[in-house]
Amino acid sequence: YADVWRLMAHERGSLHTDAEVDAMIEALDIAKKKGLCRHTGFSTHDAKWARKLIETYPDQLEMLCMPYTIISRQAEKNSLLETLQQKDVGVLGIKPFASNALFKGDGSPNGPDAVEDDRRARQAIRKILGNPAITAPIPGMISAHQVDNIVAAIHEPRGLTDEEQAELNEISRETWRRLPADYQWLKQWEYV
Numbered sequence: 430y431a432d433v434w435r436l437m438a439h440e441r442g443s444l445h446t447d448a449e450v451d452a453m454i455e456a457l458d459i460a461k462k463k464g465l466c467r468h469t470g471f472s473t474h475d476a477k478w479a480r481k482l483i484e485t486y487p488d489q490l491e492m493l494c495m496p497y498t499i500i501s502r503q504a505e506k507n508s509l510l511e512t513l514q515q516k517d518v519g520v521l522g523i524k525p526f527a528s529n530a531l532f533k534g535d536g537s538p539n540g541p542d543a544v545e546d547d548r549r550a551r552q553a554i555r556k557i558l559g560n561p562a563i564t565a566p567i568p569g570m571i572s573a574h575q576v577d578n579i580v581a582a583i584h585e586p587r588g589l590t591d592e593e594q595a596e597l598n599e600i601s602r603e604t605w606r607r608l609p610a611d612y613q614w615l616k617q618w619e620y621v
Contacts, residue, residue, distance in 0.1 A: 430465050434470075469491055470493055484512070490518060495522065496523055497621065499600070501619060502619065504620035514561070514562050521564060522563050547578045552582075552600075555589060
């Protein structure tokens with residue numbers, strides 16, 4: 430069995446008919462009832478569609494895989510994060526490094542900025558783990574060194590000092606400026 434089976438449908442909910450979504454949810458129900466998975470959920474890059482699915486299928490959707498970067502924060506009104514917490518939906522945050530725009534260098538373990546990039550990665554993971562609405566970040570890692578660095582972040586304090594938070598705020602502004610053209614859509618996830 431799979432611990433979590435998640436749907437990965439088209440990006441924008443409007444690309445699926447209600448009948449197609451109902452069929453996907455029914456497939457999740459069947460898989461869970463047959464013991465093929467313990468939990469069910471979905472992935473999306475569309476916050477409005479995520480809210481619609483969570484509110485429409487609260488018994489079937491137990492987790493959401495969505496973008497959540499160091500720049501993301503809870504919206505003051507109509508927060509998706511608040512809805513997810515109220516519905517007890519786990520959240521896996523993808524793109525925590527904002528397509529590597531977080532890094533001073535290119536994020537590679539052997540690059541000239543590797544020490545600084547590693548430190549920034551750990552700070553980002555600590556900040557995201559400090560948000561009780563996020564179950565876990567999912568950073569893209571391509572080497573054992575990067576895995577070890579993320580494990581090191583887990584062993585560091587979750588809360589950031591005032592100095593670290595101020596520095597991360599500046600890094601966040603820099604990250605937005607460095608965001609690649611094909612990742613500008615991440616800006617839609619600033620307030621969640």
